[in-house]
Amino acid sequence: MNVSSKIYVAGHKGLVGSALVKVLNKSGYTNVIGRSHQELDLTNQKDVIQFFESEKPEYVFLAAAKVGGIHANNTYPAEFIFSNLQIQNNIIDASYRYGIKKLCFLGSSCIYPKFAKQPMDEGQLLDGKLEPTNEPYAVAKIAGIVMCQSYNRQYGTNFISVMPTNLYGPGDNYHLENSHVLPALMRRFHEAKVNQLPEVVIWGTGKPLREFLYSEDMARACVFLMENYDVTGDPKGGEHVNVGSGIEVSIKELAETVKEVVGYNGKLIFDPTKPDGTPRKLLDVSKLHKMGWKHEVNLNEGVRLTYDDYSKSI
Template sequence: MKKNSKIYVAGHNGLVGSALVRVLKQQGFTNVIGRTRSELDLTNQLEVNQFFEKERPEYVFLAAAKVGGIHANNSYPAEFIFSNLQIQNNIIDATYRYQGKKLCFLGSSCIYPKFAKQPMDEGQLLDGKLEPTNEPYAVAKIAGIVMCQSYNRQYGTEFFSVMPTNLYGPGDNYHPQNSHVLPALLRRFHEAKVNGLPEVVIWGTGNPLREFLYSDDMARACVFLMQNYSEFQESRGGEHVNVGSGIEVSIRELAETLKDVVGYHGKLTFDLTKPDGTPRKLLDVSKLHRMGWKHEVELREGIRLAYDDFLQNGGIER
């Protein structure tokens, strides 16, 4: 990418999209564009094609998606598979049709089997049954990976996919039911502190292990791969790349860290009647490390930065 290349960030107001815009501008890219939902309906193929025909972006970061935690995935499975398939199909195809040079598709670590060998390397895709609670979302993301590979094979495009671990950071979704575990807990600890509540209740046993990555680190990895990944392209149209920290913590350890950063002094209670989800999810990020990229922001520092943003912006729900 050149500093004046036209770069389209789909989902530029979301967690990863806003981080991509920040990182791109920090690195000196001057022609970064985005559209809000009211300006462009990404599930509408005609609107997407008209946008691409007019703007002709050279590089595309596909960070737009319908996302949520266990509760949201359980409650809205049809919306999760339909919306995500529509969005990614429209943007991937339009990038090809209007001569985009390169596309980065953002997936999710939930593409891997529920009981995948740990840590999960890229070769374990479709190697077992998925976690039922987020299967519709995972199937949509798997379809996006295969679509990028298929376009590369048939049309000679340079589309690649990245599979991030659990992400958090400025601009996160702090909705009490529809957000992911870290921002949901951060909000609960903050509200418990402000309201003087004696305890915070957490779903499950607290034993599942999770890996977390600060959103700006994810953005830096995407920009790095956009500039370098063609040198590492593999067979079958290019294999996806895991992006994470390579470090895991239990939900209990995460809760204790959040409690400490927020400054809450009440009790932690684990509701054993609620599901844990996947018991362990750690990405094998050795492939990305071999390319020369590693994360910069450690978990406690990242949580502090996220909490500062939460306080400054009132925990805006996006």
């Protein structure tokens, strides 16, 4: 990519997409475009083809997706698999048909088996059964990886796939039921502080270990890989790349960090009668580290930046 290349960020208003636009602009790229859902329905193939025909982007970041936490995945499984398959199928195929120079497809760490060995390296894809609660979403993302590899093998495209760990940052979804754990905790602690509640009850024991990455770090990694990682000519179509911090914290440590940043002074109560989920979930990011990229924002700083954004949005 050069600074004047026309770059399309699909999902430019979402958590990762908005971070990508910000990082691209900071990096000097001057021709970054996006379309809202109202302007372009990515599940409609005809609309996507018309967009590529008229705009003729040179590079594509495919960050658009239907996402959510356990509750949302359990409640709307059909929507999660259908919408995500439609979006990525339309954009990947149009990128090939309109001669896109390079595409970056964003997946999710839930593509790995529920009981994958820790930390999870790229080679463990399709090595076991998935976590049932988000299987439809995971299957869609796996299909996206395989689709990129298949187009690379058959058509000689340069479509790369990146698999991020748990992401958070400005513009996140703070819905109490449909959001992920960090933004949900942030909202609960904030509301407990405002309403002067004496305690906040958190599901599970607090012992499960999770990895978190600030959204702008994820965006920087994507831009780095678009600039430095090519899969053209790979007979297997190119392996996806894990993107994470390589650092894990317990849910209890996460809750305490968010509690401190929010300024909530009440008690934390962990309810061991509620499920903990997978005991540990950590990506092996050695492949990315060997390429020369590492995250910049630590958890405490990232939570503070995110809470500043949340405070302005309410």
